Amino acid sequence: MRKLWIDTDTASDDAVALLMALREPSVQVLGISVVMGNVSLERAVRNALISVERAGTYAPPVYAGANKPLYRNTDFAVVCHGVDGLSDRGYPDPALKAATGNAVDAMLACARANPGEVELVTLGPLTNVAVAAFKDLESFRCFKSVTIMGGALRMPGNWSPVSEFNIIVDPEAAEAVFHAGVPVILAPFEICTGESLFLQEDRDRMATASEAGAFAVDCNTVLIEYGKRLGLNGLCLADPAAMAVVLWPEIVREQQETYICVETAGKYTTGMVIYDYIDHLHRPHNGNVIQRIDGPAFKEKTIRCLSK
Numbered sequence: 001m002r003k004l005w006i007d008t009d010t011a012s013d014d015a016v017a018l019l020m021a022l023r024e025p026s027v028q029v030l031g032i033s034v035v036m037g038n039v040s041l042e043r044a045v046r047n048a049l050i051s052v053e054r055a056g057t058y059a060p061p062v063y064a065g066a067n068k069p070l071y072r073n074t075d076f077a078v079v080c081h082g083v084d085g086l087s088d089r090g091y092p093d094p095a096l097k098a099a100t101g102n103a104v105d106a107m108l109a110c111a112r113a114n115p116g117e118v119e120l121v122t123l124g125p126l127t128n129v130a131v132a133a134f135k136d137l138e139s140f141r142c143f144k145s146v147t148i149m150g151g152a153l154r155m156p157g158n159w160s161p162v163s164e165f166n167i168i169v170d171p172e173a174a175e176a177v178f179h180a181g182v183p184v185i186l187a188p189f190e191i192c193t194g195e196s197l198f199l200q201e202d203r204d205r206m207a208t209a210s211e212a213g214a215f216a217v218d219c220n221t222v223l224i225e226y227g228k229r230l231g232l233n234g235l236c237l238a239d240p241a242a243m244a245v246v247l248w249p250e251i252v253r254e255q256q257e258t259y260i261c262v263e264t265a266g267k268y269t270t271g272m273v274i275y276d277y278i279d280h281l282h283r284p285h286n287g288n289v290i291q292r293i294d295g296p297a298f299k300e301k302t303i304r305c306l307s308k
């Protein structure tokens with residue numbers, strides 16, 4: 001069975017991605033590390049534990065990690081996910097508790113114990129992951145791959161004119177992870193737009209499919225309203241799109257091996273992901289960029305996964 005480790009700044013779309021991974025029978029989630037990002041570390045840990053409970057399957061350990069970016073200050077994404085990150089719907093506190101121990105050490109121990117087998121999936125800023133690479137590169141390189149929800153390559157940014165949230169919150173961390181020697185699969189924001197948007201009819205199907213499906217729609221109430229303000233006619237689920245690339249790689253329609261890096265010192269472009277699509281820079285390729293997925297297949301598989 002494939003083995004996953006998930007790093008998440010759990011807010012409402014991370015929650016859906018966690019439900020998907022925990023309900024997909026072909027993978028086993030060995031652990032979850034939490035990082036600040038969409039919300040504070042404390043809220044993100046709470047939301048991760050709620051999500052694990054709502055998945056209704058099994059409970060991998062959840063570890064708290066970084067509570068701030070490597071060098072910068074940050075703002076939380078209240079406008080997208082609400083104050084608590086789950087649309088302020090008043091979910092009760094989880095019965096599950098976070099595991100003792102540090103997220104970085106736990107992640108490294110897991111990679112070391114399963115060399116070449118564990119696929120790392122990141123749904124938030126890359127602070128925990130960069131610290132793991134800095135702390136023990138040899139163990140970090142035991143990860144088989146790292147699939148990153150990050151960047152906006154073929155569309156403007158969602159958190160600056162050119163930058164996507166997960167990357168701009170900690171650009172130095174992202175740059176370090178891109179160059180840490182573990183194969184990168186980059187799932188940029190645009191793959192959750194267009195045909196991948198969850199329209200009203202998709203949300204209705206999901207909400208009536210199961211208790212987990214109802215939670216997945218309900219906790220995204222703020223994100224649905226935010227999308228309308230941006231002129232989107234559906235719910236954009238960035239983390240679930242990245243998770244779907246991992247769980248169901250057959251939905252990928254276009255991808256490209258290329259050199260990827262992050263602007264860390266731009267006047268206007270900090271946090272921008274540079275994707276050298278025709279080898280202008282003549283650098284060794286360090287990542288596979290997912291350029292297009294089958295949106296209807298992504299939605300169908302996600303709804304089915306939450307229906308079981």
Ligand code: BDR
Pocket residue numbers: 011012013014038077080123124149158164165166189238239
């Ligand atoms: C990313 O930022 C958050 O809003 C989402 O959880 C996703 O990880 C999208 O830019």
Ligand code: CA
Pocket residue numbers: 008009010011013014038123124239
């Ligand atoms: Ca996230």
